Amino acid sequence: MAIESDVLVVGGGLAGLTSAITAAREGADVRLVSYKQSTLRHASGLVDLLGYTPDGEGPLTDPYEAMAALHDDHPYRTVGVETVREAMALFDEVTGYQGGHTDTNALLPTHGGTVKPTARYPPGAAAGVASDDRDMLLVGLESMTDFDAPHAAAHLDAAGVPFAVRGVTIQFPGDLRADAKVTRYAKQLDTNAEVAVRGRNRPVRDALAERVNPLLEGEERVGFPAVLGDDRADAVRAALAEKMGVDVFEVPSGPPSLPGLRLEDALFEALDESGARFETGNPVVDYEGDGAIERVFVEKYGTKIPISAAQYVLATGGLVGKGIESDREAVREPAFDCHVPHPADRYEWFDVDVFGDHAFAAFGVVTDATLRPLDGSGAPEFDNLRAAGGVLGGYDYAAEKSGAGVSIATGYAAGRNAAREVR
Amino acid sequence: MSDAEESPTFEPVAPNTGDEFEPVDVFPDSDDFDLRPGADSCYKCAACDTNCPVAEVDDDFPGPKFQGPEQWRLKQTDDDYTVDDSIMSCSNCMRCDDACPSGVPLSQMHNTARGEYVSEQMDKLSVEYVRNRILANYRTSAFFASKVPRLANVAMNFGPARWLMEKTLGVTSERDFPEFARETFREWWAARGGADASRSNARESRQRRGEPTDSEKKVAYFHGCYSNYNTPEVGKAMVRVYEHFGYEVVAPEQRCSGTPMFANGMLADARRHAAVNVSSMSDLVEQGYDAVASCTSCSMALRQEYPELFDIDGIEAVAANTFEALEYLRINEDLTGAVREAEVSGDLAEEFAYHAPCHARNQGLDRQAVELFRDLDGAGIEDVGESCSGISGTYGWKEEKYEKSMAIGEEMFEHMAHAQGEVGMTECPTCAMQMEHGSGYEIRHPLELLEAALVE
Ligand SMILES: Cc1cc2nc3c(=O)[nH]c(=O)nc-3n(C[C@H](O)[C@H](O)[C@H](O)COP(=O)(O)OP(=O)(O)OC[C@H]3O[C@@H](n4cnc5c(N)ncnc54)[C@H](O)[C@@H]3O)c2cc1C
Ligand code: SF4
Ligand code: SF4
Numbered sequence: 074m075a076i077e078s079d080v081l082v083v084g085g086g087l088a089g090l091t092s093a094i095t096a097a098r099e100g101a102d103v104r105l106v107s108y109k110q111s112t113l114r115h116a117s118g119l120v121d122l123l124g125y126t127p128d129g130e131g132p133l134t135d136p137y138e139a140m141a142a143l144h145d146d147h148p149y150r151t152v153g154v155e156t157v158r159e160a161m162a163l164f165d166e167v168t169g170y171q172g173g174h175t176d177t178n179a180l181l182p183t184h185g186g187t188v189k190p191t192a193r194y195p196p197g198a199a200a201g202v203a204s205d206d207r208d209m210l211l212v213g214l215e216s217m218t219d220f221d222a223p224h225a226a227a228h229l230d231a232a233g234v235p236f237a238v239r240g241v242t243i244q245f246p247g248d249l250r251a252d253a254k255v256t257r258y259a260k261q262l263d264t265n266a267e268v269a270v271r272g273r274n275r276p277v278r279d280a281l282a283e284r285v286n287p288l289l290e291g292e293e294r295v296g297f298p299a300v301l302g303d304d305r306a307d308a309v310r311a312a313l314a315e316k317m318g319v320d321v322f323e324v325p326s327g328p329p330s331l332p333g334l335r336l337e338d339a340l341f342e343a344l345d346e347s348g349a350r351f352e353t354g355n356p357v358v359d360y361e362g363d364g365a366i367e368r369v370f371v372e373k374y375g376t377k378i379p380i381s382a383a384q385y386v387l388a389t390g391g392l393v394g395k396g397i398e399s400d401r402e403a404v405r406e407p408a409f410d411c412h413v414p415h416p417a418d419r420y421e422w423f424d425v426d427v428f429g430d431h432a433f434a435a436f437g438v439v440t441d442a443t444l445r446p447l448d449g450s451g452a453p454e455f456d457n458l459r460a461a462g463g464v465l466g467g468y469d470y471a472a473e474k475s476g477a478g479v480s481i482a483t484g485y486a487a488g489r490n491a492a493r494e495v496r
Numbered sequence: 497m498s499d500a501e502e503s504p505t506f507e508p509v510a511p512n513t514g515d516e517f518e519p520v521d522v523f524p525d526s527d528d529f530d531l532r533p534g535a536d537s538c539y540k541c542a543a544c545d546t547n548c549p550v551a552e553v554d555d556d557f558p559g560p561k562f563q564g565p566e567q568w569r570l571k572q573t574d575d576d577y578t579v580d581d582s583i584m585s586c587s588n589c590m591r592c593d594d595a596c597p598s599g600v601p602l603s604q605m606h607n608t609a610r611g612e613y614v615s616e617q618m619d620k621l622s623v624e625y626v627r628n629r630i631l632a633n634y635r636t637s638a639f640f641a642s643k644v645p646r647l648a649n650v651a652m653n654f655g656p657a658r659w660l661m662e663k664t665l666g667v668t669s670e671r672d673f674p675e676f677a678r679e680t681f682r683e684w685w686a687a688r689g690g691a692d693a694s695r696s697n698a699r700e701s702r703q704r705r706g707e708p709t710d711s712e713k714k715v716a717y718f719h720g721c722y723s724n725y726n727t728p729e730v731g732k733a734m735v736r737v738y739e740h741f742g743y744e745v746v747a748p749e750q751r752c753s754g755t756p757m758f759a760n761g762m763l764a765d766a767r768r769h770a771a772v773n774v775s776s777m778s779d780l781v782e783q784g785y786d787a788v789a790s791c792t793s794c795s796m797a798l799r800q801e802y803p804e805l806f807d808i809d810g811i812e813a814v815a816a817n818t819f820e821a822l823e824y825l826r827i828n829e830d831l832t833g834a835v836r837e838a839e840v841s842g843d844l845a846e847e848f849a850y851h852a853p854c855h856a857r858n859q860g861l862d863r864q865a866v867e868l869f870r871d872l873d874g875a876g877i878e879d880v881g882e883s884c885s886g887i888s889g890t891y892g893w894k895e896e897k898y899e900k901s902m903a904i905g906e907e908m909f910e911h912m913a914h915a916q917g918e919v920g921m922t923e924c925p926t927c928a929m930q931m932e933h934g935s936g937y938e939i940r941h942p943l944e945l946l947e948a949a950l951v952e
């Protein structure tokens with residue numbers, strides 16, 4: 074006997090999680106299976122809808138307005154602008170992210186000192202928005218070379234932000250090892266651990282505030298790299314703000330990213346609350362069924378364990394999430410062997426220019442209007458399979474700054490469509 | 497999700513689900529294994545580092561990325577490179593394994609590096625080595641203690657003796673030694689009539705369930721040391737639940753699964769025990785039995801660590817046919833349906849604060865108890881979060897690791913205190929020790945609740 078449910082979602086990234094939450098809220102009995110951890114852990118925790126057009130125009134002020142002008146095969150066009158809005162409303166509700174009060178993109182400083190258009194940002198980044206004209210101090214940590222605060226500040230200044238910005242570098246109290254993990258800082262701040270400062274033991278939050286306070290020159294907001302707590306990030310930020318008498322924010326960082334981790338946690342919590350079941354750690358490697366999928370097989374230590382459902386959602390990610398694979402011969406979708414259109418000649422997959430127009434960036438499955446993947450002749454591969462997120466083709470998340478938005482919108486649509494089929 | 501500046505332009509590799517590696521044998525030729533394809537898959541995303549509970553609390557621990565692919569490369573390129581002693585601080589929780597999107601076999605790398613460190617660099621006369629060896633060979637001590645359980649229970653927790661153990665052996669005196677049962681599981685099993693009794697019980701159940709009496713439902717129970725010597729009630733629950741579903745149970749000859757030995761780099765010891773386990777299990781697998789374990793570290797060892805580290809005849813077949821006890825029933829029976837129709841009263845009608853052991857997480861089993869029992873009338877279950885309990889087998893027993901072990905566990909203790917119930921639940925015996933130690937709660941095993949719900 075196989076493990077059974079109404080809807081089975083394959084993949085536990087942004088798209089899979091949104092799908093499963095949506096389907097469960099629609100009343101379906103949902104199970105999600107995922108192989109490894111998703112790309113959320115590498116990403117900044119910012120949620121982009123559309124920052125630039127596929128032709129590179131931008132930064133865009135109103136992503137919704139720009140969606141209408143996208144080419145027909147773009148996933149946003151497939152699901153429609155109204156669905157994108159509904160999906161974002163669900164996302165806002167379950168994550169407590171900010172930025173939903175307006176349609177326009179917010180501008181956020183990045184760890185490299187550029188300003189990035191984004192649709193939603195975590196509460197921890199809120200005080201850093203570039204449209205705010207309060208002066209800003211950026212604080213870097215000596216041991217964390219990824220974020221060079223003076224350099225980032227100089228960049229922001231050159232970009233013409235409407236406030237004065239300075240950067241300083243300090244030593245994190247307690248002298249952590251030079252390559253300490255981001256989780257090490259977060260854990261210390263979460264637990265307000267005692268650290269030795271000049272021979273005296275102090276709670277780390279106090280010690281950190283005291284180190285920054287003398288450096289303040291009247292700035293009203295202070296930005297740190299994104300290491301301010303994990304489980305208790307809000308409390309850490311509030312405590313620092315109080316001790317320093319300023320607003321405190323985190324500058325979104327590169328991988329590994331705590332804001333990404335926190336977002337993942339919030340989504341898994343929402344998934345749990347929705348009543349959906351989930352299991353991670355083992356890949357879906359095979360399926361049975363012709364025309365419609367009857368069951369899939371999860372591989373565990375050489376055993377193939379069957380799981381069946383009435384409807385399936387494929388949310389295994391793109392090239393990085395391993396939802397799309399390529400070798401020297403071809404590009405493939407490995408779980409269900411769905412058709413992935415690509416030029417036969419490998420030399421047409423990419424551009425000779427590193428930052429050029431790479432075809433591989435948009436590789437992925439092509440779908441019908443209900444998100445069912447299509448085969449080479451344009452017919453649905455399976456009656457009961459839908460695809461969402463990075464596994465889709467027709468968009469280039471890196472160029473458009475649309476990765477998270479497409480995953481949320483198509484995840485939502487695929488989950489809803491699947492759940493409605495089983496009712 | 498958008499990463500601020502960079503977008504990935506590297507060519508990703510296929511996930512290494514394991515089939516690309518030849519099983520390797522660490523002993524006797526420790527130079528022979530080749531983990532290069534795994535090391536080459538690492539693209540330095542540091543997802544493993546953010547999952548490591550030790551790196552989170554221990555400033556001196558450089559993290560899994562260093563222990564695994566980086567150290568592996570250093571060793572390959574520099575003949576004089578010796579394994580860094582920080583490898584002994586890795587608790588073998590295997591969380592890094594689960595995290596890596598690229599399928600780098602991190603725990604296999606850690607296990608082999610630790611084995612090499614212990615066999616080539618560690619002083620065999622040192623207190624640390626002796627202490628680790630005693631801790632790793634828990635089965636031996638338990639075997640003797642079980643002969644005189646009452647005496648052992650008193651002696652092991654006798655204050656002055658514990659003080660002496662800490663001072664001379666580095667075994668923390670903060671912890672209470674687990675109690676030894678008056679009657680081991682195997683003694684109970686034999687007195688009950690062994691496999692013959694199980695066969696007739698199973699047949700009766702099949703009749704009651706309207707299944708053909710001659711159907712082939714048989715499992716070999718890997719009870720491990722702990723449910724034999726310390727918590728035979730778990731083993732008994734396993735037998736009764738399986739018989740209830742019509743399975744004939746056998747309890748073949750077995751040794752320690754080897755988990756504590758892997759964690760201490762005692763690979764030669766582990767191999768000896770593994771050889772016995774694989775030989776008895778593979779005979780049964782050939783006859784159509786599946787192997788079932790009630791301890792998640794035991795099932796983990798049989799499924800993943802054995803084939804990764806040893807080349808023993810029949811090992812692949814045993815790995816492919818080994819399951820955790822609840823998992824097996826979920827796959828082969830309508831366990832969810834059965835639990836939905838059941839209810840519990842009495843002793844186990846409780847709210848449980850459930851902790852998923854790291855080794856359950858790694859097998860994709862971290863959610864099954866919560867999802868199963870939330871449909872059960874009369875009992876409640878709440879997940880106390882995804883943190884590691886911190887004890888990691890023998891790790892938290894070492895005097896120098898005790899504080900770290902408690903720092904890792906702190907999050908779990910807090911979640912337990914906030915959970916509704918005051919009884920804990922977990923599949924792992926050492927996690928149970930840590931839960932009890934940090935919260936004072938009594939800890940039960942999911943099989944005990946299942947037995948109370950399904951078996952009258
Ligand atoms: C380093 C890096 C930088 C990025 N930078 C940007 C950026 O600048 N801008 C931007 O918009 N986006 C960026 N992204 C991408 C962004 O994270 C994605 O667009 C989005 O999060 C994809 O979500 P997803 O759910 O579709 O896929 P993923 O997050 O990739 O999740 C896929 C999930 O499916 C699982 N899976 C895969 N195969 C199987 C299988 N066979 N069985 C079961 N489970 C399976 C995986 O383990 C994973 O958990 C970046 C990603 C990475 C890795
Ligand atoms: S998670 Fe895997 S790929 Fe990432 S740094 Fe660790 S070993 Fe390398
Ligand atoms: S096994 Fe656990 S303790 Fe060891 S490196 Fe990996 S995550 Fe860290």
